Each structure stands twice: as structure tokens, then as C-alpha cells.
Amino acid sequence: MSLVEAQGLTKIFRRPEKDPGLRGSLKHLVQRRFKEFRAVDGIDLSIEAGESVAYVGPNGAGKSTTIKLLTGILVPTSGTVRVAGAEPHTDRMVNARNIGVLFGQRTQLWWDLPVRESLALLRDMYDLSPAFYKQRLERLDDVLGLADLLPVVARKLSLGQRMRADLAAALLHQPKIVYLDEPTIGLDISVKDRVRQFLRELRQDGTTLMLTTHDLGDIEDVCERIVIIDEGRKIFDGPLAQMKDRFARVRRMRLQLAEPTPVEKLAERLPDVEVVAGDAPTEVTVTFDRFTHTAGQIIAGVLDVVEVGELHLDEPAIEDVVRKVYAGELLRIPEPGPARDAAERSGERA
Amino acid sequence: MRRTLRIYRRSLGAHLRAVLEYEADFWILVVAGLLFQVLNLIFLSAVFSHVPALNGWSFPEAVLLAGTYGFVNGLGPLFFEGTWRLAGKINHGELDYPLIRPAPVLVQVVSAGIGMHGVGDLIGGGAMIGYGLANSDIAWSPARIGGALLLLAASATILLSLIVLGNAASFWVGGNHPVFAMTLIRTGDMAKYPLSIYGVAVRATFTVLVPYAFISFFPASWLLGKESAWIGLLTPLVAVYCVYLARLIFRQGLRRYDSAGH
Numbered sequence: 001m002s003l004v005e006a007q008g009l010t011k012i013f014r015r016p017e018k019d020p021g022l023r024g025s026l027k028h029l030v031q032r033r034f035k036e037f038r039a040v041d042g043i044d045l046s047i048e049a050g051e052s053v054a055y056v057g058p059n060g061a062g063k064s065t066t067i068k069l070l071t072g073i074l075v076p077t078s079g080t081v082r083v084a085g086a087e088p089h090t091d092r093m094v095n096a097r098n099i100g101v102l103f104g105q106r107t108q109l110w111w112d113l114p115v116r117e118s119l120a121l122l123r124d125m126y127d128l129s130p131a132f133y134k135q136r137l138e139r140l141d142d143v144l145g146l147a148d149l150l151p152v153v154a155r156k157l158s159l160g161q162r163m164r165a166d167l168a169a170a171l172l173h174q175p176k177i178v179y180l181d182e183p184t185i186g187l188d189i190s191v192k193d194r195v196r197q198f199l200r201e202l203r204q205d206g207t208t209l210m211l212t213t214h215d216l217g218d219i220e221d222v223c224e225r226i227v228i229i230d231e232g233r234k235i236f237d238g239p240l241a242q243m244k245d246r247f248a249r250v251r252r253m254r255l256q257l258a259e260p261t262p263v264e265k266l267a268e269r270l271p272d273v274e275v276v277a278g279d280a281p282t283e284v285t286v287t288f289d290r291f292t293h294t295a296g297q298i299i300a301g302v303l304d305v306v307e308v309g310e311l312h313l314d315e316p317a318i319e320d321v322v323r324k325v326y327a328g329e330l331l332r333i334p335e336p337g338p339a340r341d342a343a344e345r346s347g348e349r350a
Numbered sequence: 351m352r353r354t355l356r357i358y359r360r361s362l363g364a365h366l367r368a369v370l371e372y373e374a375d376f377w378i379l380v381v382a383g384l385l386f387q388v389l390n391l392i393f394l395s396a397v398f399s400h401v402p403a404l405n406g407w408s409f410p411e412a413v414l415l416a417g418t419y420g421f422v423n424g425l426g427p428l429f430f431e432g433t434w435r436l437a438g439k440i441n442h443g444e445l446d447y448p449l450i451r452p453a454p455v456l457v458q459v460v461s462a463g464i465g466m467h468g469v470g471d472l473i474g475g476g477a478m479i480g481y482g483l484a485n486s487d488i489a490w491s492p493a494r495i496g497g498a499l500l501l502l503a504a505s506a507t508i509l510l511s512l513i514v515l516g517n518a519a520s521f522w523v524g525g526n527h528p529v530f531a532m533t534l535i536r537t538g539d540m541a542k543y544p545l546s547i548y549g550v551a552v553r554a555t556f557t558v559l560v561p562y563a564f565i566s567f568f569p570a571s572w573l574l575g576k577e578s579a580w581i582g583l584l585t586p587l588v589a590v591y592c593v594y595l596a597r598l599i600f601r602q603g604l605r606r607y608d609s610a611g612h
Contacts, residue, residue, distance in 0.1 A: 013608065068609055073449045075605065096452035108447040110364070110462065117364040124360045125453040127353075153368075 001085070003177055003208055004047035004070060008079035010232075011040040011065050039065040041232035042079070049176070052199075052209040054223035054240075058326040062232040063212040064103075067179050070210075071101050084176055097126065100175035104182035107162055108169050109154035115165045116150040119172060126173040133172075140168045143198045160191035167198065178202065180211040184218055196221045216322060228322070247321040251290045252314040253298055257282045258307035270301045282309075357453045361461035362429070369464055376466050383427075383470020387420045390542065391478065407544040411574055414482025417475045419542035419566040422506050424471025426535075430510050432462030437520035437528040443610025456600050460514070486574060494573070501569035501582060504589040509565050511592035512538070514600060521603025538562040546577075564588045 017033040018024045040062040047053055057063050068074040070081055072088025072095050081088055088095040102108075109118040123133045141147050144164045149157065157165060163183065170178065183199070184192045192215070199222045203209055213219060219226060219240065226243050228236040236243055260281035267275045274287040286298055295313060302308055370376060394416060398409040407415070426433075436459055439445050448458040488494070516531030523530050541562035545553055556563040564585045572582025 064611060068446065071450050073446050073609055092449065093452045096450055099450065101447070101450045103446060106444070106446070112368045112463075113364050114368075117368070121357075121361055121364060122451070124357055125451050127452075 001082075002046040003049045003051075003084055004045065004210070005082040006043060006045040006070065006079065009040055009043040009045070009066070009069055009076055009081060010038065010078045011062075011069055011074060012077040013037045013039055038232050040069060040076075043229065043232070043234050045227065045234070045237070047177075047208060047210060049208055050203075050206050051225055052203045052223045053211070054219040054226045055210055055212040055229070056214075056219065056226060056322060057212075057229040061229050063229065064181055065232075066229070067101075067181050067210070067212060071095075071099060071179055097173065098176045100170040100173070100178040102166055102170040102178070102180045102183055104163065104180070104185040107154060107166050109157075109162070109165055111155050112153065114151050114153050115146075115157070115168075118154065118165075119150075119169060122169055122172050128173060136172055136174065137168075140171065143201060144168055144194075159186050160188065163187060163191065163195065167195065171202070175207070177208040177210070180209065180213075182213055183211060184213065184215050192217070243321060247324070249289050249291050250320055251288055251295065253286045253288070253295065254278070254312045254314070255284050255286065255302060255308055256310035257284060257302075258309050261306045265305055266302060269305050270298065273298065354454055354457055358457050358461045361458070362464060365462070365464045369466055379466035380470045380473075383424065383467035383472075384474045385470070386467075387417075387471060387474025387478065390416050390420060390474075405544050405546040406576070407546075408486070410482045410485035411570070412482075412544060413478050414486060414574070415544060415566050415570045416542040417478025417480075417482055418502070418505070418570055419475070419539075420471050421475030421479060422502070422509050422565055424468040424475055425506050426509060426513050427465025427468030427471070429468075430460050430513050431465040431468075432458075432460045433513050433517045434528055434531070435459075435463060436517040437523075437531075438526050440520050440607060441524065441526045441610070445604075445607055446609055449607075455604060456514070456597070488573060489575075497583075498569075498573050501572065501585045504585040505565045505569050507589040508561060508585070508592045509538075511589070511596040512560070512562075514596040515592070518596065518600040518603045521606050534560065538565065541566055561588050561592065 013036070014034045015037055016028060017035040018028045043062075043066060045066075055063050055066065065074065069076050070083060070088065072092055075089045083095055084098045086094045086098070109115060110121065113121075119137070128136070137146065144167060146164065146168055149161050149165050152161070154162070154165070167183070180199070184195050187195065196218060199209065199211070203222065209222065211218065211222065224240055225238065226236065226240050227234060228243075236247070261284070263275045263277045263284060266284065266286075267273070270286065272289075272292060276285045276287070278284055286302070288298055299308065299311065391413065394409065394412055397404065398412070402408075404412055439459065445455065445459075448455045451458065512534060513531065516534035517528050519530040520528055537560070540548070540552070541556060545556060545563050545567040548556075553563070568582040569585050570582075571577070572579045
């Protein structure tokens, strides 16, 4: 069985529906009306031990709610969850020892206590032996530079320091699976790099990771599998490479031409393709859809007009794909194969 | 259970150490607590300068009563201060982390703070109890001493349970401040005077509905051998009931918790 198993996971929140203003509020007191809101809508997910999964989607897609359902913080409206064999919201204590959680937006450190005291309290809660605790602290100090932070009261920490201390708190008991909800939010580049480095090391140690993020760098650096959700539903689940292959249909070719050539001439020869002039008169960039054109066709087309000196084909970026999802342009998972063009077309919002 | 108590003790200890770092704060709070008890005393003396007794309660007996209430009230800030932050925690979705730790959520909530004004209440209330006992006519025996201590423990348990119960209402009420708990506990202030001065409705409310009468009035009545003193001996039973109720309501509330954001 997988480490994490979720089936038909659904969470419906009930929100009071009020007309605006004081009148609306008063009316609501007498006549209560509620609106149902499906934050997570029938998600199936299974994660094997040792996997690192990026959980991606626009704001409000249901990422955090999913994490809260998987960790047992919220009780699902329907559907089932099993994490390492335990049902998180009923076997809370058992589940707690298996998991580590970090919500990047909020700290788990006790606000008024020095970091050292917070970690000691967690040691007591997780029943860690003094030897194990010491060894873990040393290990975490190595990668997170914890020593300087230990005597500092949580509320005096900078954001970067806080995130490092919070990572230590989440990982102190060496959990099997770690959920990270936006672990690099608001961090500067150097701290971000450090956190990512740390996550990579965690993965190498065999820890299972699931992270939600808006930072695509996090995904490329840390994860091999990506799950994309939108409006509470899963729209892609597979290896990162496969996602690029399947969705990143736009290719960009930069050409160094033998002699200056007006772009109109090239565009005439290459219909349905975007041709843009570069900085120099001999430079030109061609952007094409790899489902309708091959790179060979483009080169052949250009060669009909002018000799090519150099060419460079840009790597597809996951940014392109994720941006499309965020913009609501990608709704269904098109299947690869002969029918993919049609599927892709119908998969796009008209 | 032992593990739970250890976690509670460690958490409270850590917060105590944190509070003690601010020396001025500590003294101000202690004095504030003390002042509150002195005000109670002044009020009582003002009343008793006009009447020799209040429904059969002499001045020292009334002081004993108010002192007991004050003393027990000091235990709240010292041992259960974190409970008052529950409303804010629910409102801000801050129970997320307690829910993913292998320790009872209630213990984590209750021990997440310490209020030093409780020390002032303990000192002030303790002194008033001392004065009351020294100037009242009590037939002391080992059984009476044991009984008094048992009733005091039971009365403290009732108050702490009521604090939990009142604050657990925030799971339903919402909002950032424990309005319901404040109202509930403040109403209890009436229990620092002899209950017999109130009408039947008030007496019934404080005996059955919200058992404030068991925090000071009935235990003190038993100790002083007042009318229907035997009711005081029910205090431990009421305490058990209150603990049960508080835990039940907290648990039910926790199931309603739906964090913040989504």
C-alpha cells in the first residue's frame, strides 16, 4: 500500500451568505442562509514512500485544504484518507508521529519562548530520547544553521530565521512524510536556496515530501512528480518531465541569419507561426506550436528564404504550463497519441 | 496521564521562565492581583460598617468566603491562562499545529501561557482566608482539615472546568475574543458574597445551572457549620461533573474547528 492514500477526498465549507452592510448582517441573524463551497472536490491521490510531490494550483484551488485533510486538521466531508495505515483525523496521535508539517505562512514556534524552549517542548511531546534529540539538533544545525537562533525568542526572528527554525521544529522527530505548505514564501534568494538545498537532502535521506508552492523554482529543484489542481479538482498528476512534454507545446527557436531579412518575408513562408525580429537585423525568433509544426518544418521553411548561421531551441519551461493553468486555459488532461490535437483543442477553454 | 501531566508541566514551566525574564511586568501583575483582593476587602468592610452580619454571616466569615473565591480565582491565570487565548486561536486557525502534535490539544491550549496576577490573587485571597479562619468559630479536627482541603481542591477544579467550558464556546460563537467565557466567569463574582442574600432564582441558577455556589459558598458553609452544610460535601461530585462536561464540550467543539483560509 502507498504511504498516502486518498480517495474521493472532498471538503465542503459552509459560508454564511449575507447581504452587504449592517442591514444584511441583521437580516442574516433572523434569516440564516448559507452557501456551500467545495474547496476540495473528489481528489484521488496516492503517494509512495520516498516520492517528492509538488502540489500546484492557483490561489484558492484547494491546496492548503488538501494538506489539512491529509494531516488530519480538517475532517473530510466525504472520501477516505490513510497515511501510513492510519486515518489522520481519527488516529490523530498515531498519525502525528508519522508526519511533519510546515505552514510557511504561520509559525508553530511558541511566540513568547526562545527557539530552544519550543524545540524542547516538541521533544517532550514526541517522547524523543536525549541522545536522539541531541543528534537531531546537531544534524539540523548543520544544514539550517540553527545554533544562532536557539536563544532567540520566536517573535524576534526575521522571516528567514523563523522559517529555518520552523523547518527544524517540523523535522525534529524525523517524520516519514513531510508536508510543506509554501515553505519558501517571502524568503530572499539566499535563504530560498538554502531551504531548497535542505529539502533535496531530505529527499535523499528517503523522506517523503509533499509541497505546495507558487515558486516554480521549488518544484524544479526538489520534486519529480507534480500534481496540478484547480477549483478543488485534479487536472494533472504525473512526472514533471511528462508534464512538460505533454503541456509545454510552445517552442521558441532563435535564429542567427546569414543576411538581414525582413520578418514579413519569413512570416509569409511560415503561416500560423509567430516570427519576431531580434535585436540585430540578422536575428529572429520563431515561436511555434510543436503539435502543429516540427522544428524541422520551421528550419526548412526558413532555409527556403535565407541561409541560417546558428540556431537555438529553448527548453520548455514549466512556467508556461503552470501559467496557463492559473489563467484557466487548461481544464482537462489531454492524452498523448494521435488524438491529442483534438483532445488538446477541446481541453482549452473557448 | 502521567505523560500528559509532564507535557503540561514542561509547557507551563517554559512560559513561566519566559515571563520571569520581565521583572517589572511580574511585579506589576502581582501587585495588580493583590490590589484586586484589597478592593474586595474594602467593599466588605464598607458593608459591614453598616450591618453587624449579613444573613447570619459575620465579617470574618464573609472575608473567608471572598478570600476563598479570590484564592481559587488566582489558580486560573497561573495554571489555565492559555485557555483565554482559545478564541483567538480558533479565529486565526492556530489550532492547526496543536492538532498535528502527539499531545492532547486541550493540554497544549491550557498551558500556552501564564498570568502572574494570579500570584497576587493567591496571596491576597490566602491572607483573607487566614484572617477569616482565625476569627471564626470552627471546631477543628483532622477530618475537618482534610475535608477543607478536599473541598478547596474540588472548588478549584470547578472553576478551572468552567474556564475551559466557557472558552470552548468560542468554537460555536466565533470571533476573536472570548466574550461568552468573560461573561460566564464575571457573573461568578456574585459568588464571593453569601449566596443566601440573593433571591431564589439567583440561588437556584448558581447551584444548578452554573455551579458557582460550589466554588466558595457551599464549601465555606460546610466548614463553618452553617444551615444545610451537608450540601458542601457534594462539591467533589459537582467537580467531577464539571470536568466531564468541559471535556465533552471541548471535544465537540474541536470537531467543528475548520481552520482558517482554505
